[in-house]
Every structure is written in C-alpha cells, then in structure tokens.
Amino acid sequence: DLAVLLPDDLIDAKVPCLAQMMEAQKRTGADMVVALMEVLPEEVCKYGIVDGTLIDERTFSITRMVEKPPLESAPSHFAIIGRYLFSSELFRYLAMTQKGLGGEIQLTDAMDAMLSDGKKAIGYLFDGKRFDTGNVFGYIEANLHYALKRDELKLPLKAMLKEILDR
Template sequence: MRKIRKAIFPAAGLGTRFLPATKAQPKEMLPLVDKPLIQYGVEEAILSGIEQVIIVTGRGKNAIEDHFDISFELEQLLREKGKLDLLEQVQEISKINVSYVRQKQALGLGHAVLVARELVGDEPFAVILGDDIVDSKVPCLRQMIDIYERYGRSVIGTARVEGEAISRFGVLAVDPIEDRVYKIRDMVEKPPFAEAPSNLAIIGRYILMPEIFDLLEKTPKGAGGEIQLTDAMRALLREQAMYAHEFSGIRHDAGDKLGFLMATVEFALQRPDLGPEFRAYLKSLVL
C-alpha cells in the first residue's frame, strides 16, 4: 500500500465568473473572510497527511506563489510591532512544501492533472479543486484516504445533489458496499436530469492511481474542446475498481458568486472574534 503523499491543485483557470474582480488577481486568492480560497484546500491537504502540494498555475498567477513564499519584510515588520500572532500565521503558510508547474494552454481539468505528472511520479495522488470548500470535523481528504487505505484503489469524493441541479455535475452509478462508501459502476458527465443514474455528484476531491496519467495522454478532447478528467476516469474504471465516498461535512461551491457569499457568512459566523457581532448584525437586517 503506497501512501498518498502528494496533492495536485489545478489553479490555471481565468476565473471569468468573478470578473471584474479577477481581471488582475487570481480567483484562488479571493479572500474567504481573511484567508484566500486556495489556502483552505491546502490546509485540508496538510491536515490529511499530504507532504507535497503541487499547484498547477498559468499566466497571471504569481500572487499564489508569493502567498506561500517567505516574506522577510512583512515578518520583520510584524516582529517589530509585536504582532506575534499574525507573525506565526504568516510563517506557518511559508513552511508548506509547495511546488509549481505551468499549464500553458487552458485545455481542461484532465490536462491540468496531466501536466503535473513529472512532479507526481509513479505513485497514487490526490486532486483538490480549490473552488470546493468542505467544512468538516475530519478533513474531507483524510476521510477519503482512510477509504483508499482499506481498498487500495482510486476514491472519488461525492455528495448528494437533489433535483435538476444534478445536471451541472459528473454523476455516479454505484453499488453500496458500506456506510457512505460505494463501488463505482459508471460515471456520466453532466447528464440531463431525467437520465442521471443517481443523485450522487462528483465533487472536487479525488484520489487517483498513477495509471490515470497514461489514460489522460490518450484521452481526446471532449466537451468544450478540453481534456476531461471524467473521460479518463471512465477509462480507468474499465481497468480497475474505483470507489466513491459520500463525505461527512458541508460543501460550499465557492466558484459560484452565491456560493462564495454563503460560504463567507458561514465561516464568519464560526469565528469567535467575528461571529457574535456578525450574528447580531444579520439579525438586525430588515429582509
């Protein structure tokens, strides 16, 4: 059983749904309360036992690299002003082992995973989509790694989506094998509501076996002229068993404006320094 040591974070997209805010800054750096979106996923990975974070970037993403780098001037300023709590937070961010690789063409999620192949090597790995923020007591990826360690195969994160909204997701056809764990029979990308095989949607958490790389290289461009990760996963499913885990926790779609606002409210209310005053403010609103 090979340990899951590396996690890929695709972060080369243009973030057009958040324009004009993302015209000059990466979507991944938009603050959710006081931390950029991508930091939530990276912290989840570290708490799950990941040793190396691999961020797939593109043009205009330098702010991501700066965020996880050492900032001597800022640290010195915080030290001189006695703001040691903030200094500790800044230093913790720069201690994370982060590597970067460029996706020079916007050819989709499957291609983003493929360009990280040399950094991953021949070992199973995780993929985390920073848009999907999962609020849970046990980190979502840690839950999935536990399943991987039981079955030794790829594990896909899934959540139930009711109604016609399921058509916005990849959807799984499954057989249940234990509580919240399923063996995957098939997966369909964004099916019409009437044709969806279940209400179990693929969300932005994956543990994949290294054989996926060879399949991604052979995968033709699919929907939108992009290399779809789902197409390669279906090919992998024909070769070996794959599992799905219906994780425990609340998923926030922070890649959507409404989802981002809802996540901001939820996380702000949980903060001991902000929650009470913010809750009182919300109650005072005339809606």
C-alpha cells in the same frame, strides 16, 4: 498517489474530507476515490454522476461515470464533488483522453477509461458541509459560515447581519 482538489468546492468537516477518503481507500484498496454528494434530480446535469452500488453506508462501488448527463440518462443522483485521490497512472489516462464536453479533456472521461481497464474506483459520501464557491451565493455562504466560526468575528458579524436584516 496524488490528490486533486477543485478550488471552488470548500468542505467543512470535523475530520477533513481527504482524510475520510484516504481511510476509505486504505480499507477498500481502491485505485481511485472520489468525494460524493447526493444531489436533487434537477441538479444532475451540473455534475459528474456515478453509476454503481452502495457497499456500505458511505462507500459506493463505481462502475462508470458520466459527465453532466441530462436527467433522463443520469445513472444515479450521486454527484462527484471536487476531491479526488489517484495513483500517478492518472496522467497516462489523461494523455490518451479525447476532448469531450466543451472541447476540453474531462477528468471524468479519463477516470471512466481507468474503470474500463479494470481499475477499482469508489465514491465516498463524506461527512461534512460543502460550499460551492463557484457561484455568488455559495461564495457568500462559505464566507459567512467560516467567519461565524471565529470567536473574534462571531459577535460583530451577527450584530452587523441583524442590523442589515432589520432595515
């Protein structure tokens, strides 16, 4: 098995997101597991979106995935976030995947091919806070969040922020 973590998605969670996903994989016997987050309708075009049904409070049985669909053709508002668990079979599917959006081989397309071949996929609505460090605001937000969790930085950082905000 292998895990894929996209570096621009940071997740702060009491139980690490991958550990939550591994437990869900063990419980369901899924061939692949993706981290999911519900997004606003206007944001579906920025993510890989899943189709399927919720089988419990946090586990989504996936029937297909669509990479960055327009809102009108999005099958749900459940977005794939940069955490994945796969069997090594993923590499065979990537090798067979045609170039898609932007002339790139899309991981979501390979995953959809696995689904078409009957592989079982689930999405897991993880418990935690996600930061998108692929944009400036998300990067700053993540840095402040993690810095404020450190005892040696919390008070000086709060004082600095107060000084900046009081200007």
